[in-house]
Amino acid sequence: GQQLNQSPQSMFIQEGEDVSMNCTSSSIFNTWLWYKQDPGEGPVLLIALYKAGELTSNGRLTAQFGITRKDSFLNISASIPSDVGIYFCAGQLRGAGNMLTFGGGTRLMVKP
Amino acid sequence: GAVVSQHPSWVICKSGTSVKIECRSLDFQATTMFWYRQFPKQSLMLMATSNEGSKATYEQGVEKDKFLINHASLTLSTLTVTSAHPEDSSFYICSARDLVSYEQYFGPGTRLTVT
Numbered sequence: 001g002q003q004l005n006q007s008p009q010s011m012f013i014q015e016g017e018d019v020s021m022n023c024t025s026s027s028i029f030n031t032w033l034w035y036k037q038d039p040g041e042g043p044v045l046l047i048a049l050y051k052a053g054e055l056t057s058n059g060r061l062t063a064q065f066g067i068t069r070k071d072s073f074l075n076i077s078a079s080i081p082s083d084v085g086i087y088f089c090a091g092q093l094r095g096a097g098n099m100l101t102f103g104g105g106t107r108l109m110v111k112p
Numbered sequence: 113g114a115v116v117s118q119h120p121s122w123v124i125c126k127s128g129t130s131v132k133i134e135c136r137s138l139d140f141q142a143t144t145m146f147w148y149r150q151f152p153k154q155s156l157m158l159m160a161t162s163n164e165g166s167k168a169t170y171e172q173g174v175e176k177d178k179f180l181i182n183h184a185s186l187t188l189s190t191l192t193v194t195s196a197h198p199e200d201s202s203f204y205i206c207s208a209r210d211l212v213s214y215e216q217y218f219g220p221g222t223r224l225t226v227t
Contacts, residue, residue: 035218042116042205042218043156088155098214099146100207102155 006089006103013079014111021087021106022073029091032065032072033100037086046087047074079110114140116208118219125196126227132192133222135206141186142208146216147179150203162189186211196226 006023013019023032031050035043047058049065049072056063062075072091076083089103115138125131135145143164148156160181161169168181180192189208193200205221 040203040221040223042118042207042221044218094214098144098209098216099158099161100216102157104155107153 004089004091004101004103006106008106009104010107010109012109012111015079015081017079019076019079019083019108020073021089022071023089023091023103024071025091025101026070027093028069029093029101030069031092031094032063033090033092034061034063034072034074035088035090037088037105039085043088076108079108081110081112084108084110114138114208114210114215114217116206116217116219118204118206118222120222121220122223122225124225124227127197128195130192130194131196131224132190133204133206133224135189135191135208135219137187137208137210137217140208140210140212140217142189143186143211144209145183145189146207146209147181147189147191148205148207150205150221156205159191164189193224196224198226200224201226 004023004025033048034046037043047063052069054065060077086105086107088105090100117136119134145162147159150156159174162181162183164183170176183189203221207216207218209216
């Protein structure tokens, strides 16, 4: 199936650093979602964005829905070891079966 | 929060046998459930959309006779991998869409290993 372009593919950072990752698409979505997946687990929803330009925070996480509706970014501030995992963006076009299109994932590694 | 369970969490089977994976929405009803497959270090790929009371919709390239889906109730969908082969070894994840809120919740996944 179609995938979104998510970057970077992986990041290895020092604890306390800020992290930024983004997703871009050639087509528009009316919902952007960010998930975290721990090894051997299913994805867990972190942030949902429903409106172009929307900026939403969840603790140390901040995500924005791009104005063009074709991109989104996720920032993690002051990273901690438990932030380790794979982060996926997903775009959704409500009404078109409401199916999710996933990005390729960003593998985050945090060095204590 | 809404919970989706999967059973089993992992399974090992021999080539040629069939394996059934269950996906249940525990505290909400779902007319639609989705089945994904995830290979190591890759993203989730949608296999099929499971619709309660009707036939599943399969994505291009997914064999419906090999991956049988049954969505017999508003809280249960099953995926049966028939005549499994080693290349079917993967992490299978379901998600369920709350029929009231339309939010989609993911299960914890099932790791299938075919020997």
